[in-house]
Amino acid sequence: MELNILTLCYLVGSITFILGLKMLSNPVTARKGNLIAAAGMTIAIFGTIFLYSDDEGPLQNYAWIFGGLIIGGIVGTMAARKVKMTAMPEMVSMFNGMGGACAALISIVEFNHLMKLHEGGIGGEISGGFLLIILLGLIIGSVSFAGSMIAWGKLNGSVKDFSFKGQHIFNMALLITMLVLAVYMVINAGTDNSIIFYIIFILSLSYGLFFVFPIGGADMPVVISLLNSFTGVAAACGGFLYNNPVMLTGGILVGAAGTLLTILMCRAMNRSLTNVLIGSFGGTSAKSGTGPAKDQGLFREISLTDAAVIMSYANKVIIVPGYGLAVAQAQHACHELEKLLEEKGVDVMYAIHPVAGRMPGHMNVLLAEADVPYEKLKEMETANEEFSTTDVVLVLGANDVVNPAAKKDADSPIYGMPILDVDLAKNCIVNKRSMKPGYAGIENDLFFQPKTSMLFGDAKKVLQDLIIEIKNL
Amino acid sequence: MQNLFDWITGNQQLIYIVILMIFVGIEVIGRVPSVLHTPLMSGANAIHGVVVIGAIIVMGKAETDNYLALILGFLAVILGTLNVVGGFVVTDRMLEMFKSKKGKQKSQ
Numbered sequence: 001m002e003l004n005i006l007t008l009c010y011l012v013g014s015i016t017f018i019l020g021l022k023m024l025s026n027p028v029t030a031r032k033g034n035l036i037a038a039a040g041m042t043i044a045i046f047g048t049i050f051l052y053s054d055d056e057g058p059l060q061n062y063a064w065i066f067g068g069l070i071i072g073g074i075v076g077t078m079a080a081r082k083v084k085m086t087a088m089p090e091m092v093s094m095f096n097g098m099g100g101a102c103a104a105l106i107s108i109v110e111f112n113h114l115m116k117l118h119e120g121g122i123g124g125e126i127s128g129g130f131l132l133i134i135l136l137g138l139i140i141g142s143v144s145f146a147g148s149m150i151a152w153g154k155l156n157g158s159v160k161d162f163s164f165k166g167q168h169i170f171n172m173a174l175l176i177t178m179l180v181l182a183v184y185m186v187i188n189a190g191t192d193n194s195i196i197f198y199i200i201f202i203l204s205l206s207y208g209l210f211f212v213f214p215i216g217g218a219d220m221p222v223v224i225s226l227l228n229s230f231t232g233v234a235a236a237c238g239g240f241l242y243n244n245p246v247m248l249t250g251g252i253l254v255g256a257a258g259t260l261l262t263i264l265m266c267r268a269m270n271r272s273l274t275n276v277l278i279g280s281f282g283g284t285s286a287k288s289g290t291g292p293a294k295d296q297g298l299f300r301e302i303s304l305t306d307a308a309v310i311m312s313y314a315n316k317v318i319i320v321p322g323y324g325l326a327v328a329q330a331q332h333a334c335h336e337l338e339k340l341l342e343e344k345g346v347d348v349m350y351a352i353h354p355v356a357g358r359m360p361g362h363m364n365v366l367l368a369e370a371d372v373p374y375e376k377l378k379e380m381e382t383a384n385e386e387f388s389t390t391d392v393v394l395v396l397g398a399n400d401v402v403n404p405a406a407k408k409d410a411d412s413p414i415y416g417m418p419i420l421d422v423d424l425a426k427n428c429i430v431n432k433r434s435m436k437p438g439y440a441g442i443e444n445d446l447f448f449q450p451k452t453s454m455l456f457g458d459a460k461k462v463l464q465d466l467i468i469e470i471k472n473l
Numbered sequence: 474m475q476n477l478f479d480w481i482t483g484n485q486q487l488i489y490i491v492i493l494m495i496f497v498g499i500e501v502i503g504r505v506p507s508v509l510h511t512p513l514m515s516g517a518n519a520i521h522g523v524v525v526i527g528a529i530i531v532m533g534k535a536e537t538d539n540y541l542a543l544i545l546g547f548l549a550v551i552l553g554t555l556n557v558v559g560g561f562v563v564t565d566r567m568l569e570m571f572k573s574k575k576g577k578q579k580s581q
Contacts, residue, residue, distance in 0.1 A: 025501065228518050235524035242526075255521075
């Protein structure tokens, strides 16, 4: 009877995961979908704690289990509640790493358990299939853990890009060694290969590190999404180990959806996944971009008053937000400027590039926090049709997504990425902190065009000053 | 080879689940707008936290004198719970931002 209820719990869990993901992909139902999946997860977890039993009897060590749940629950809630909007991508990466580590630890414990049974002669032959699943969980979990930690470090700036000559070959060799050792262990499942097991563990951790090290910070969202689907597969390995359908559905679902999401994100940048993973974007290739920049000539600065004047007397203003806006936490000031201009009869909208910021959707989340109406946010295709009839474009801390090199310069590392055609507008005001190139490390011709003028300073400060200037007009 | 066939036969139900779930996973998020990429990734991140169930089973089956298993299992439960709870809370916070009409209580 108890087992039947547990089966039901797992069924409910699996259904909520599918429903939850489905609802998460629609803006109207997204929040509810998240809550439904969370409810299903709770049912599955508590069902397991109280109802699970196998041939060795029901679960023990309740004190430890609840201790772990409480500590993890409290720390997780605190971390997730305290984190700033701008740091959420890092947080996702961090949590993803925790999941990967969890899967790897499960594999280690199960392996020891298996070895003990084998030594005691109770378990009989070790099944190759079972060992294979343990190894897969170990490898994928460890790669995901190590990779996510590096991605986390890169996003918060504590880890710099790092690559050396022949790194791709080195990584390949690492991967092949790992797989050969794993296959060897599976074929020789009958013997004690504990040492090889831990060698594989260490190799997978280092592979995770070296895999993410050379990839530029701008590509981290794609990497995190990929590692996310890895962890899904690692969780599914647990499903095979314990014959547990909810782990399997949850894991594979995320594995598949995560892979598709990764591809969709790449497509939004008009690049292929291999290009992201092997291209070392912003690393070596940046040199070709900085070369011609020297003879690009002068850029023009604009005063706050001038900027205030041309914006107040414009018919249509489009704001292009970027990571600089997020860093400066200037979304509220930005909304205030928008309201002020609207009062003056100016048509204001926002052009959102799909990969503006550090994560797709980053800008939408940020502007929604400041209560900017959803209808004012225009996606790239719509915005590009608007630019030619726009008087002023205000670029706030965005760089690569408005770089015309993506269209004109075939040597540029971002060549082919769709951009916002801000150069079609009559005027373009670019707010940046300095002339430093953007995240991809490429110079931007836009800044040197005659229609463009620069407004240096922290986005929040500049916007606040701009608001005062406009009020004083 | 026989081994492999036996394994497939023994686990055929699970293998069917895997195949079906791959298609469900792809189908279900096929038409997501780019606005929702990040929350969706974060939500999926929370869902793979289901791995914590494995950690709970490991923990619950460990002999009370097997300290290595107990400690590793305990760590696994903590990390898995972090993944689940943190994941869902972060996703909820992201999505909270999309609600503009009713949820205006604390706009600074």
